[in-house]
Amino acid sequence: GENVEQHPSTLSVQEGDSAVIKCTYSDSASNYFPWYKQELGKRPQLIIDIRSNVGEKKDQRIAVTLNKTAKHFSLHITETQPEDSAVYFCAIFGNEKLTFGTGTRLTIIP
Amino acid sequence: DTAVSQTPKYLVTQMGNDKSIKCEQNLGHDTMYWYKQDSKKFLKIMFSYNNKELIINETVPNRFSPKSPDKAHLNLHINSLELGDSAVYFCASSPGPGAYEQYFGPGTRLTVT
Numbered sequence: 001g002e003n004v005e006q007h008p009s010t011l012s013v014q015e016g017d018s019a020v021i022k023c024t025y026s027d028s029a030s031n032y033f034p035w036y037k038q039e040l041g042k043r044p045q046l047i048i049d050i051r052s053n054v055g056e057k058k059d060q061r062i063a064v065t066l067n068k069t070a071k072h073f074s075l076h077i078t079e080t081q082p083e084d085s086a087v088y089f090c091a092i093f094g095n096e097k098l099t100f101g102t103g104t105r106l107t108i109i110p
Numbered sequence: 111d112t113a114v115s116q117t118p119k120y121l122v123t124q125m126g127n128d129k130s131i132k133c134e135q136n137l138g139h140d141t142m143y144w145y146k147q148d149s150k151k152f153l154k155i156m157f158s159y160n161n162k163e164l165i166i167n168e169t170v171p172n173r174f175s176p177k178s179p180d181k182a183h184l185n186l187h188i189n190s191l192e193l194g195d196s197a198v199y200f201c202a203s204s205p206g207p208g209a210y211e212q213y214f215g216p217g218t219r220l221t222v223t
Contacts, residue, residue, distance in 0.1 A: 032210040043200060043214040044153065087151060093210045097143075097166050100153040 003027070006090050006101030013080050014109050021104045023090035024072040032093035033066055033073045038103075039086045047088075048075070080108045113137050114215040116201050122221045123191055130187045131218045133201030139213075140206030141165070142184035144176060147198045147217070159184055160206065191222045 003026045013019045023033075034049035050057045050064045050073065057064050061080075066073040077084055085108045090101040114135045123129055135142065143166075144156040158166040162178045173189045184201060201215040 034211065038151075043216050046211055046213065049211060089153060097155050097158060097168075098210075098212060099155075103151050103153075 004101040010105045012107045019077045021075045027094045030092040030094040036089045116215040135203040139203040141204045143202040145200040
């Protein structure tokens with residue numbers, strides 16, 4: 001079945017520095033890889049996604065890279081700001097459903 | 111102009127009771143989902159419906175029964191509530207086959223005492 005491992009589980013970064021979160025998966029049929037940001041008490045919000053025919057996608061300070069051969073993908077946040085503090089989830093789409101990683105709590109230190 | 115809405119936002123009830131959570135989306139999407147997020151923040155799919163038809167039932171106890179009266183609504187009814195049902199339940203929707211991005215509702219925090 002689908003399995004997604006996400007690391008690290010917690011990450012503290014100085015404001016202005018970069019943050020990287022990594023996910024690995026086992027289902028080679030997965031073809032869609034979104035990242036969600038969840039602030040405390042709020043809903044998960046889609047922040048960026050990538051499909052299996054693309055290796056990298058960027059949206060302002062956020063980028064996602066995908067290595068389909070190695071079955072891993074990563075979220076990169078540059079020039080971090082206090083409002084980036086949240087829990088981030090990776091996910092994979094396969095068998096008509098999203099399977100989520102276990103989440104990374106990112107804390108930006110002012 | 112809320113895209114995906116849920117009611118109620120909070121639900122506190124006693125063990126053994128029956129309760130319902132309602133979800134509506136005004137995005138014109140074909141597919142809707144229910145997720146459970148436990149105290150450790152794990153997000154796990156429970157059900158999905160495509161155009162009112164059940165697609166996924168992810169080994170959820172049959173005390174949980176989803177109902178989709180039309181493709182804009184997906185409700186969740188829970189019978190004989192147990193302590194372990196306490197969690198945040200999120201509804202989500204996506205455009206449909208081939209368009210995988212999902213948009214979540216605000217969540218319903220269910221507390222069973």
